[in-house]
Amino acid sequence: MARGRGAMKLLILGGTGEARELAKALVKQGEHVVSSLAGRVARPKLPDGETRVGGFGGPEGLARWLTENDVDAVIDATHPFAERIGANAAEASLATETPLLRLARPGWTEQPGDTWHWADDLDHAARLLPALGERVFLTSGRQGLAAFAGLGLWFLIRCVDPPEAPLPRRHEVLLDRGPYTVERERALMERHGVQVLVTKDSGGAMTAAKLTAARGLGLPVVVVRRPRRPEIASVTSVRDALTWIGVATKGSPA
Structure with missing residues (x-):
């Protein structure tokens, strides 16, 4: 599905700080970024690039949106507990053969003195x-x-x-x-x-x-505990996400 040249069209399933940081970096690179927000927060912090608010209508609706909009790759940078959209993204990306990456910050680690x-x-x-x-x-x-x-x-x-x-x-x-x-x-x-x-x-x-x-x-x-997520390619940093996007969509590091 990748164009192989020129600007990419990327869908970021966002709402997190990592999603906004990634969108900012990609827009700066000249990519066409669409960030999708669930719409559950009244006054969300908006990312750079294009923004859409609301659901897609399940995995079928998301698959249709990916195809109609000629999306090169999807980055699931949603909250660690947004399990439904994660499952929908995995199903839709598989159906449309669209590269999919999960960008998730590491969980917290118990420290000495914690109970x-x-x-x-x-x-x-x-x-x-x-x-x-x-x-x-x-x-x-x-x-x-x-x-x-x-x-x-x-x-x-x-x-x-x-x-x-x-x-x-x-x-x-x-x-x-x-x-x-x-x-x-x-x-x-x-x-x-x-x-x-x-x-x-x-x-x-x-x-x-x-x-x-x-x-x-x-x-x-x-x-x-965090809910179980689909087994897909995953990274924990925006830098690694940018590298993956370059390899997955253009064949060379971003």
């Missing part, structure tokens, strides 16, 4: 909480909070946009967007008397300060 409890999903995380603390700092995003609705614990729920019901009966919502500092995170936890932190294994530096703050306060952390 982490790994959970397979949000339901599992909810089952772990009663034994760990009464006051919970919940930073797993605004979706899926129904898993915690039946608990009698108190929750500080932080997310970018207002969360979806149902919510825990005892809660306070904090609308905020990273990056965060260790000092602010520690002060927030102390002010609210937080006893346990819940987070997804999102990775990256933008929201890692909460883990350092929890370590310093001696708080347990429930960490939700």
Whole structure:
């Protein structure tokens, strides 16, 4: 499907900092970049290049879009927990023989002094909480909070946009967007008397300060594992993604 010369047309499934960084680098190289955003955040940070918002209509719709738009390659740079679009991208790329790359930041690593409890999903995380603390700092995003609705614990729920019901009966919502500092995170936890932190294994530096703050306060952390993704070519850095794009679409490094 590659043109072999001239500007490439690349689809970035984005919404992450890595996606924006990659789009910026590719636009600077003169490539035609279309970044697709899910549209779940009210005021997203827009990348360089062309932007589209909303779904494609499943794998079939994405396959049709790739063909109609003569796309040279797809880069799945979505959030580590955006498993549905990842599966759709794998199926659509296979159907259309379009090269596909997964760009995913590494997950977090437990450090000395940490007390982490790994959970397979949000339901599992909810089952772990009663034994760990009464006051919970919940930073797993605004979706899926129904898993915690039946608990009698108190929750500080932080997310970018207002969360979806149902919510825990005892809660306070904090609308905020990273990056965060260790000092602010520690002060927030102390002010609210937080006893346990819940987070997804999102990775990256933008929201890692909460883990350092929890370590310093001696708080347990429930960490939700990343969902399984399709077995496709994967890299962890924008630099490696640029190299892959050059090889996959032009036959030489970018």
